[in-house]
Amino acid sequence: MSKNLSALSFRKGLENNVFTRMVEAGAATGTAETPEAVHEIAEHHLVGDAISLGAVSFYDFLKKGNAGKKVFVCNGSACLVAGTQKKLHGDLTKHFKKEEIGHICCLGRCHQGGAFQHDGKNYSGPSEAALKTVCENGEGDSSDHYAVGCSLPQPMLTAEFPGIEKYYAPLQALFAKGQDALLVELKDSKLRGRGGAGFPLHFKWQSCREVPGAVKYIVCNADEGDPGAYIDKYLMEQRPHSVLLGMIVAGWFAGATTGVLYIRAEYPDSVRIISEAIADLKKAGLLGKNIFESGFDFDLKVIKGAGAYICGEETALLASIEGQRPEVRVRPPFPTVEGLFRKPTIVNNVETFANLHSIITLGGKTYARTGTEQSSGPKLVSLDSNFKKPGLYEVAMGTPLEKVVNELGGGFRVPVKAIQVGGPLGGIVPVSKISELTVDFESFKNAGFLLGHAGVVSIPESFPMIEYIEHLFQFTADESCGKCFPCRLGSTRGQELVAKARSGKGNGDRIDPELMTDLLDTMEITSLCALGGGVPLPIKNALKYFKDELQPYFNSNLA
Ligand SMILES: Cc1cc2nc3c(=O)[nH]c(=O)nc-3n(C[C@H](O)[C@H](O)[C@H](O)COP(=O)(O)O)c2cc1C
Ligand code: SF4
Incomplete structure (x- = not known):
């Protein structure tokens, strides 16, 4: 079936692209998930309404729930650990109704935190006065500056x-x-x-x-x-x-x-x-x-x-x-x-x-000649707002991670216990391991982490690791394409387990370590792609390196 859909889409080509039509249909109101738009897109594509509904209802910016949203607060990991978003959300409620405020995942303003999108423009770290200007006059400085x-x-x-x-x-x-x-x-x-x-x-x-x-x-x-x-x-x-x-x-x-x-x-x-x-x-x-x-x-x-x-x-x-x-x-x-x-x-x-x-x-x-034998060339690394010199750095593959963190990044602005390198599917590296790693595929893999795309999020000592684990499960649940059970169900079950344990209702709500290991192994081994298959890595890293901090949330000893 999907091959036939590809063929139909090919007939429309790129100039008359079906997906672009969906995006345009949602531009005015924030959603393309209306019976009229769905039908119009389906007619254009020569498919049934169910097919175009299945597509538009998938996307954050096209689905029904997006209608009427005027401002979007970043809920990505970097803004989360920067601790800026609760206040930002509160400040925005002075200018927008609650139902007009939506979420967006990562505007790439990780070097500053406090990121949001309004009227198609991105902002980060504004003062309350600057925020007021943006929200009330629809203008403000949306330019992006970093080292x-x-x-x-x-x-x-x-x-x-x-x-x-x-x-x-x-x-x-x-x-x-x-x-x-x-x-x-x-x-x-x-x-x-x-x-x-x-x-x-x-x-x-x-x-x-x-x-x-x-x-x-x-x-x-x-x-x-x-x-x-x-x-x-x-x-x-x-x-x-x-x-x-x-x-x-x-x-x-x-x-x-x-x-x-x-x-x-x-x-x-x-x-x-x-x-x-x-x-x-x-x-x-x-x-x-x-x-x-x-x-x-x-x-x-x-x-x-x-x-x-x-x-x-x-x-x-x-x-x-x-x-x-x-x-x-x-x-x-x-x-x-x-x-x-x-x-x-x-x-x-x-x-x-x-x-x-x-x-x-x-x-x-x-x-x-730049880089290592197996990981050649240069690599760009981006550092989040918990660094003293957050920014974008070009290094040769094989460069000591410590140099990136302490020389280029200037060290941390706040006490940090771990960094997550390579996005939500990348490993959680405790700060004690930074000196053992170099910026290349092999070094990270051999140590049980992942270089990935090399964006760095620093997790402060004050940020509970259990909350970070829940965030990772939640992210996967939100973003899963739903094609395979281990990811679609496993991420949600994982989030529920952690949420219950965090709610601290008593021993009955603590997590069985064996159940958690089974869940992570199942996701890792049987997921179709590296979303469900990849998220167990950082969670396993956290369980291994932050055992003492996490033990109170489990009902028997963590291995
Ligand atoms: C869940 C998931 C998300 C991904 N996100 C990206 C992405 O944002 N950018 C990207 O280039 N590759 C991403 N990839 C990897 C791509 O599937 C693919 O491997 C890559 O685009 C190939 O390009 P490369 O060979 O130049 O790395 C992702 C993979 C998975 C499983
Ligand atoms: S693992 Fe990949 S294919 Fe399977 S549901 Fe998750 S995102 Fe989809």
């Missing part, structure tokens, strides 16, 4: 942009050398995807290149939903051409003529700046037909998301663009064989694409 640093001898991802002509000039030589030559460079570079899994780039690209097909796509995963991460946001807003160049190179390599950037709605500035950069490229003749007279045609299109963390998972993202309910798809087939509209597709993370300029200008071998 940007680099510990490489020569910045790569954070390098100054020299202008379109100079930046894109290396493409001409690349196109003249041909795809086989680039494949050698990609292999030499040993670049691995930055979206979390660390999959080798050359393998993915070559796989798509080898699949026959007249229509192929390049998709940029710009749905950076991990609270604590504003890495992709930085690149899209401050180095947009690094991302676009990477996508053009991918298109030329694999034989695709269209690239799509799926950018989360929580990043309105990214949507705007990337769209402007695309327009500039068109003007410069670097998109469209016969780029650099190479015979290569390529165009780029932006699709704005609608508030769903799971759309960062690549197959859910593709289903979303097709206007289907964004449920995770079983692999194989992998997107390189059956991706967008079931056509061969390369899906890469924003930061992954941003590495291509360095690879094609330096050559793969020189690029790989």
